Amino acid sequence: MLTISEPGQDKKRQVIGIDLGTTFSLVAYDKEGQVHFVPLDGDATALPSMVAYGENGEMSFGQHAVDLLKAGGQNVFYSMKRLMGKNVEDAQTFAQTVPFEIAGDAQIAKARFKSIEKSAVEVSADLLKHMKHKTEQHLGQAVYDAVITVPAYFNDAQRQATKDAAKLAGLNVMRLISEPTAAALAYGLDKKAEGQFLVYDLGGGTFDVSLLKLTGGVFRVVATGGDTYLGGDDIDNALAQAKGITTLEARTLKEQNGAGVADCAKPIIAKTLQICDDVLNDAEMTEDDLDGIVLVGGSTRLPLVATMVEEAFGHKPQTGINPDQVVAHGAALQASALAGNKRDDMLLLDVTPLSLGLETMGGLVEKVIERNTPIPITRAQKFTTFKDGQTAMDIHVLQGERETVEGCRSLAKFRLKGIPSLPAGAARIVVRFALDADGMLTVTADEETSGVSQSVDVVPSYGLKPDDMLTMLKDSMTHAQQDVGFRQLKEAQLELERVIDACALALEKDGALLDETTFKTLENALKVAKSFLTASNRDDVEDAMETLENAFQSFSEQRVNNALKQAVVGQNIYSEEKGETSK
Incomplete structure (x- = not known):
């Protein structure tokens, strides 16, 4: 089959990388080795992750939705990423930080604002659909395939909810990759960095940290950590409470690094640094083992973040790529690689956060x-x-x-x-x-x-x-030693139970081989052994098993001898050698 295209038309479908953020969302794509960003909100590439729903079904996005929220005349949903994959019980922390009522059930939480009720999947799907439309307008062609980033600590339910939202928006998810991993991919390609790096990602609603080893073009995530309810929004909320202003006014004040911002931000940044320490401990490393720190996420623009990170780890953080864009940048490169446009044979290996x-x-x-x-x-x-x-x-x-x-x-x-x-x-x-x-x-x-x-x-x-x-x-x-002891005890109890079952079955089948006294002796041995099934000392359990096996040893030999006798009863050895059976 011959496909005829117009001159200059790209015969390949364009694939995109999407940073679906709590506060802002971006779309990027790799074209001829260069990463470009799609204007999603006028000339701006960063789209505020807000959707406003009118009474007649009309929708507004980005800055327009922000303006409507300020005016107070619309159902405006924001920070919905924090609800992704959550049920009503899980969503109560979220409910304390936004003017939404939490509805839904044990399966999925929904936000109710004024007259409209929406799940995180529904709002995210509408946002992605809008981003898809803007991208198609910018590229002049249909877009179907995307790599979407998620926090490293998103679990199965949250990842599946993200894929569901993309599907509703008409997008095929080529792959979900963690946000710190995407950032590492971007820095690895642009800087040719090798070594061990801490990727510190403080977004609007989530905090992620990943420890990565970059060697010979291979990215390996050594350890991850994070908190799905910790981000720049928490600084906004703390600042709003302290100043008696709205969260939107607090966000503006934070962006200007105004009075009182540092006092409200310090406790939240300190929490992120504790998580970083936990990740290093998990990997049996210290700050001296690090070759550098990469800052990701719009909230790292706050000067206090870089200052506290440098004080904690003794490394001046890298900021070579726009922290707002670095995640989408890496997602675009990953999408391009998955589409067959590999660059420098780079390989990325993510990890599972729990066994x-x-x-x-x-x-x-x-x-x-x-x-x-x-x-x-x-x-x-x-x-x-x-x-x-x-x-x-x-x-x-x-x-x-x-x-x-x-x-x-x-x-x-x-x-x-x-x-x-x-x-x-x-x-x-x-x-x-x-x-x-x-x-x-x-x-x-x-x-x-x-x-x-x-x-x-x-x-x-x-x-x-x-x-x-x-x-x-x-x-x-904390419970490692206790757990090992418990496991060893349980395994001994299970082995004792297996031996008891085997001995009881033998006694049931071939008890007729024994005299009455021996039979009762073995019955009593079984009874004693059973009493050790709930013993709390492993040595006692193992001793009971050894005692039971010794008690049954003579009986076991009797059974074997009896089985051999039964096997040759009625058999003539001479005729057996000729292959004949005696009558």
Whole structure:
């Protein structure tokens, strides 16, 4: 087939990078090795992330929406990124900072403002649709494919909500990448930087920090941290309360670095620095190991941010790229690379922020993909049945660092049915975790002998609360020794239970081989062993198991000898050698 195009027409579809921000949003694209930004709000490339809804269904965006909010005559929704992937309970912190009522249910939160109720997905979809339209006007061609950035700490639900919004806007998400990762990509290409860098991203509504290693053109995210309810908006709110002014007036005052801004900003910046310390500790590094710090996000324009960061880490932050544009810049480069326009063979490896695993017997967690594993990744692990004749297995997918189910977050549950009825330990179940580049997880369970299979796409109905992820990490460190001891005790108890079941079954099947006294002795040995199933000392449990095995050893030998006798009863050795069976 021959495609005829007009002279000068680009035969390739243009792909774009989108920074869908809490306060501002941008669109960028890579053309012939240069990154360009789309004017979205008049001549301005940064579009205020606000949408105003009129009574008759009309919509206004950006600065026009800001003006309508100031006038107080419209339903104007803003900072909606903070509601992304949240339910009503999760959204209560958000409700304290905006003039919205929170509606919705246990699945999804909505903001009610005056006469209109909207979810974060709906508002974001309208905003993206507007950005798509402006981009198509600017480029003179249709746009379908985009890389969209999200905070590093966005969980599955928040990432899925972002993809849903894009889909409603008519956009195909080529990939979701974390905002600090996008910034690192931009700096790596422009500066040819190598070393270990801290990417400090303070946006309007979220804070992200990523520790990256840049070597030989390969970006590897070593560790990540952040808070989905910490950003420049919090400085605005604190300043508004302190001065008795509106948040919009406070934002203007902050941009001018006016009186009182530093006092309101210091506690919030201090919180971000504590998160940075936690990330360095997680990676077993100190500030001396860093080669530099990159500032990202419009809120880093506040001079106090750079000052406090430099004081804390001893490095003057890099600001070679406009902090408002650097995330969209990196997203555009990633989109171009995914479209086949690779530059300098750059490779970017993102990581999963928390471990993923499965519940095993005794309420323990078996980790399949460890925290900070580069993604995309597929890992498989083999499991088996615990009971004789077990024909189904419950698969419980968990996220977190603790050794116990109650210390981790439940992501999904499903049941693998149709397992062949076999003795305990004979079935072979392979559970495969596939974590894609967007951080979305698919779990598949297969029984090898029968071919039965079951899978689930893990998309929770709501996400972690603001500080839950950091709490989970800290808890795992605080309780590490306790968790290991608990795991060892549980494993010993499970092994004792397995031995008890095997001995009880042997006694039930072949108890006739024993005299009455021996039978009762072994019954009593079983009873004593069962009493240790709830013992709190591992050594006691292991001693009980050894005692039980010793008690049953003679009986086990009797059973083996009896089985051998039964096998040769009625068999003539001479005729057996000839292949004949005696009558």
